[in-house]
Amino acid sequence: MSSPTKTWLALVRIFSGRHPMLFSYQRSLPRQPVPSVQDTVHKYLESVRPILSDEDFDWTAFLAQEFLRLQASLLQWYLRLKSWWATNYVSDWWEEFVYLRSRNSLMVNSNYYMMDFLYVTPTPLQAARAGNTVHALLLYRHHLNRQEILPVRGCGGWRVGVLEGGWGTTWPWRRVSSPRVPQTLLMGMRPLCSAQYEKIFNTTRIPGVQKDHIRHLGDSRHVAVFHRGRFFRVGTHSQSGLLSPRALEQQFQRILDDPSPACPREEHLAALTAAPRDMWAQVRSSLKSQAQDALEAVEGAAFFVSLDCEPAGLSKEDPAASLDSYAHALLAGRGHDRWFDKSFTLIVFSNGKLGLSVEHSWADCPISGHMWEFTLATECFRLGYSADGHCKGHPDPTLPQPQRLHWDLPDKIHPSISLALRGAQTLSGSIDCHVFPFSHFGKSFIKHCHLSSDSFIQMALQLAYFRDRGQFCLTYESAMTRLFLEGRTETVRSCTREACNFVRAMEDGEKTIPQCLALFRLAVDKHQALLKAAMSGQGVDRHLFALYIVSQFLHLQSPFLAQVHSEQWRLATSQIPVQQTHLFDFHNFPDYVSSGGGFGPADDNGYGVSYIFMGDDMITFHISSKKSSTKTDSHRLGQHIEDALLDVASLFQEGQRLTRGFRGLRENLGHRCNSPSPHIRASRVTTSTST
Numbered sequence: 001m002s003s004p005t006k007t008w009l010a011l012v013r014i015f016s017g018r019h020p021m022l023f024s025y026q027r028s029l030p031r032q033p034v035p036s037v038q039d040t041v042h043k044y045l046e047s048v049r050p051i052l053s054d055e056d057f058d059w060t061a062f063l064a065q066e067f068l069r070l071q072a073s074l075l076q077w078y079l080r081l082k083s084w085w086a087t088n089y090v091s092d093w094w095e096e097f098v099y100l101r102s103r104n105s106l107m108v109n110s111n112y113y114m115m116d117f118l119y120v121t122p123t124p125l126q127a128a129r130a131g132n133t134v135h136a137l138l139l140y141r142h143h144l145n146r147q148e149i150l151p152v153r154g155c156g157g158w159r160v161g162v163l164e165g166g167w168g169t170t171w172p173w174r175r176v177s178s179p180r181v182p183q184t185l186l187m188g189m190r191p192l193c194s195a196q197y198e199k200i201f202n203t204t205r206i207p208g209v210q211k212d213h214i215r216h217l218g219d220s221r222h223v224a225v226f227h228r229g230r231f232f233r234v235g236t237h238s239q240s241g242l243l244s245p246r247a248l249e250q251q252f253q254r255i256l257d258d259p260s261p262a263c264p265r266e267e268h269l270a271a272l273t274a275a276p277r278d279m280w281a282q283v284r285s286s287l288k289s290q291a292q293d294a295l296e297a298v299e300g301a302a303f304f305v306s307l308d309c310e311p312a313g314l315s316k317e318d319p320a321a322s323l324d325s326y327a328h329a330l331l332a333g334r335g336h337d338r339w340f341d342k343s344f345t346l347i348v349f350s351n352g353k354l355g356l357s358v359e360h361s362w363a364d365c366p367i368s369g370h371m372w373e374f375t376l377a378t379e380c381f382r383l384g385y386s387a388d389g390h391c392k393g394h395p396d397p398t399l400p401q402p403q404r405l406h407w408d409l410p411d412k413i414h415p416s417i418s419l420a421l422r423g424a425q426t427l428s429g430s431i432d433c434h435v436f437p438f439s440h441f442g443k444s445f446i447k448h449c450h451l452s453s454d455s456f457i458q459m460a461l462q463l464a465y466f467r468d469r470g471q472f473c474l475t476y477e478s479a480m481t482r483l484f485l486e487g488r489t490e491t492v493r494s495c496t497r498e499a500c501n502f503v504r505a506m507e508d509g510e511k512t513i514p515q516c517l518a519l520f521r522l523a524v525d526k527h528q529a530l531l532k533a534a535m536s537g538q539g540v541d542r543h544l545f546a547l548y549i550v551s552q553f554l555h556l557q558s559p560f561l562a563q564v565h566s567e568q569w570r571l572a573t574s575q576i577p578v579q580q581t582h583l584f585d586f587h588n589f590p591d592y593v594s595s596g597g598g599f600g601p602a603d604d605n606g607y608g609v610s611y612i613f614m615g616d617d618m619i620t621f622h623i624s625s626k627k628s629s630t631k632t633d634s635h636r637l638g639q640h641i642e643d644a645l646l647d648v649a650s651l652f653q654e655g656q657r658l659t660r661g662f663r664g665l666r667e668n669l670g671h672r673c674n675s676p677s678p679h680i681r682a683s684r685v686t687t688s689t690s691t
Contacts, residue, residue: 021147025191032090032484033537034083037076040543041068043533044564047493047540050500051472060563067560075550075558079543088486090542093549095488099361100212106205106340106359107274108427108600113330114372116354118314118437118595118620122380123389126307127256129352129379131249131391134223134305136378137346138242140371141201141302149370152192152482152579192482196363200371203343203362204299207281214362217300224301224405226337227255228309229267231405233297238399245383246393251402252348256307258404265409268421271336275420283416287409294405304342306333311351320436327433327598327622330355335424344368356597364488365597366480369577376594377583431600434623434634437614438642441649444616449652454531454575455524457611457619458494459502460648462523464640465571465607466503469631473570476602479534481542490539492530494573498523506647517651572602576612576622586615598622605629607637619645 041064049057083089099110123129143149202217225232234251236243243251272280272287288295298304312329315322330347338345338357345357354376358368386392409417446453458477466472475495481487502519505511533539548561576596578584584593596612601624608624621641625632 020151022144022149022151022194022197023147025151026194026485029191029193029483029485031083032088032481032487034076034080034089035538035543037072037543037547038068039538040540041072043540044544047496048474050495050497051474060560063560063563067558071551071556071558071561072547075547075554075556078550078554079546088484090546091486091488093546094542095361096211097549100205100214101210103277105274105276105423105427107332107335107338107424108431110360111331111340111357112360112365112597112599113327114356114358114369114597115326115330115595116313117376117380117592118614119591121313121352123385124352125249125389126348126350126352127249127253128245128385128390129354130252130305130307130346130348131245131247132379132383132385133346133348133354133375134236134248134252135242135245135391136375136383137201137371138236138302139378140374142242144197144200149197151194152370153190190483192480193485193487195486196367196488199362200343200367201302202300205341205343205359205361206299207277207284207341209278209281212277212281212361215299216362220300220302222297222301223303223305224298224339224342225252225255225305225307225402226270226339227258227307229262230255230258230260231266231269231294231298231407233301233403233405234305235400236302238396243399244393244396245379245391247396247399249391250395251399252305252307255402260404263407263409265414265417266407268336268417269407269409270339271421271424272417273338273340274335274424274427275416276423279416279420283413283420286413287407290410291407294407297403297405298339299341301342304339304345306337306345306347308333308337308347308349310349311353312349312355313351313353323435324433326353326355327435327624328428328431330357331433331598331600331624332424332428332431333357335428336421364478364480365574366577366579370579372594373578373580373583376592377580380592381583430627432625432627432632432634433598434638435595435598435620436638436642437595437618437620438645439618440646442615442617442619443613445649451524452528453613455527456648457575457645458527458573459499459520459523460644461571461573461609461641462495462499463503463506463648464637464644466507467640467644468633468637469570472500472503473606474567476569476572478574479531479539481535481537481539483535484537487537489542490534490537491541492527492534493540494527494530495571496523496526496530498526513651520648520651568606569602570606571609572599572606573609573611574599576610578612590615595620596622598624600624601626601632605631607632607634609637609641 045057045061045064048060052060079089086092102110104110121129199214199216202220204215205212206215221237222233222235225234232255234248234255236248272283275283284295308329310329312326313322314326329349333347338347340357340359343359343362347355347357349355356368356372358365384392443453446456449456458475462472462475465475472495475493477492477494478489479492481490498519502516502523505516505519544561544564548558548565551558551561578593586593593614594612595614596610598610599608601608604626606625610622612620614620621638623634623638623641625634625637
């Protein structure tokens with residue numbers, strides 16, 4: 001670490017005080033640097049070499065050289081000029097052009113989901129779970145408003161990621177002992193930007209004909225609730241402050257007990273938020289003039305709550321299918337039971353299972369993930385439930401009934417609702433979700449091999465994808481740039497020449513284990529170098545994206561930038577966050593940890609893969625693809641991932657015995673033993689009514 005960096009860190013530590021608040025470090029954060037355009041183009045060519053034929057690569061290299069000769073200097077000059085006056089040279093354009101100007105449906109294409117605990121449900125009572133969870137979420141908002149949430153500081157290997165629905169991070173509070181981790185980040189002192197926390201609550205994405213915009217309110221004292229096609233406004237505060245969990249449970253139970261039917265077309269109204277954005281913008285103008293109060297109650301809510309009529313979660317009868325169905329319900333639902341414009345929708349199923357559906361434009365997943373960890377830990381361990389499954393405390397009979405929202409829907413929007421519903425149902429039906437916990441080894445085994453856990457998984461994914469498709473592809477893995485002011489994400493292009501060499505060696509029956517292991521370590525080292533570059537603002541994709549935007553503003557045609565902009569990410573990957581390990585007792589309560597979440601594929605013929613390390617000995621994978629594609633199959637890729645992980649583990653002496661034992665068991669069973677297998681994991685599905 002250089003002397004100026006050490007001095008800067010020391011000054012930041014001194015002037016932030018002993019008890020820094022959430023936004024204490026914002027003024028001290030550096031601006032994201034603009035990389036050298038020559039370096040960026042060189043790195044780009046290096047990244048695409050493994051997946052292009054000699055002829056295609058020569059053509060791409062020619063376009064790159066023409067770009068450097070003709071347009072690069074001018075575009076780079078404008079970009080540096082912007083970096084001098086803008087807070088961040090890329091983040092505002094990223095938000096606008098990747099998210100707000102996209103005209104596609106938010107459902108599947110942009111939103112992502114988070115799951116509840118995998119093996120336990122603290123209470124089977126739907127209203128009680130909703131009461132505790134809503135109260136915990138509003139407690140988090142209270143801490144947020146008072147800046148009582150501790151700011152996160154970067155440390156070795158910390159990464160955050162989101163691709164238009166993807167996301168990930170590793171543990172920011174734990175040191176990673178691998179010698180391959182960038183040592184300049186091991187201090188755990190460098191603060192990360194907290195700007196994205198501001199819009200978690202009271203935020204809605206408002207559709208526009210050409211461009212959406214984000215509406216954020218300073219406060220909101222109610223939540224909007226959807227149940228059986230009806231909308232309600234539920235106040236969250238009384239004159240004495242935030243309602244107790246038991247009082248909130250009472251209000252949700254009143255909604256569940258309300259026998260009134262949905263009004264015509266009201267039941268499917270929310271499908272409009274899953275429609276193409278320009279269509280929804282036009283319909284919303286009519287809706288606003290006819291049902292302004294009801295629309296304002298939804299869009300002005302702290303967040304949206306959906307009380308589903310169906311159960312969800314892991315079941316003993318069919319563990320694999322139940323998890324797949326659970327993921328699908330969170331990602332897409334039925335197409336008309338989520339308000340996809342809200343910053344997030346809390347989904348509470350009839351058996352007490354939970355989940356989140358999160359809109360993506362306002363922030364990246366580590367922000368909502370931080371909130372979700374606090375929520376699960378608080379509602380389960382701090383608030384708890386009584387022996388009969390209800391929230392602790394007593395109901396409040398003086399509370400007014402939840403307010404039913406009435407929509408005066410003009411006849412001219414009825415066809416639009418029907419059209420939006422058909423489109424949403426078609427999109428929902430096209431998604432193939434597959435979730436499976438891999439329980440044969442986890443983070444502890446990988447650390448014992450002195451490797452980065454993320455790099456280990458990424459190389460296994462390259463092997464699995466090659467076996468699935470017989471070829472390599474551009475791979476998107478997100479890395480955080482929150483080391484810089486208002487930084488968001490950068491791409492780690494995980495399909496490297498080193499990774500391809502390793503995969504080919506694994507598929508070559510003549511290569512020895514030491515040879516494969518040597519190539520594997522080279523691939524891991526390369527991945528770590530790319531990760532370090534991405535985190536430090538020296539990545540490829542955000543720079544090329546910003547150059548492309550400048551070229552569009554200046555009406556300069558660049559075949560090279562146009563080709564880069566048109567690339568398809570057939571494999572989009574991300575690791576899921578467990579950021580606040582101090583909130584969970586993995587040793588005494590190993591089942592009380594979120595089972596992660598996932599996102600839709602970035603390409604119609606591609607996969608979306610996310611993964612979470614659950615404790616030390618399990619990795620849960622979330623895979624998505626399109627059923628309409630003849631080239632992909634989420635379950636098939638899941639089997640390849642399992643086999644790839646075991647094959648990579650077998651390269652290490654510690655993994656050979658484990659792998660032999662598992663494969664012998666699978667052969668004896670005579671069928672696929674893909675976790676969660678009925679004989680291994682189903683017995684852990686429990687419902688607890690006390691903590």
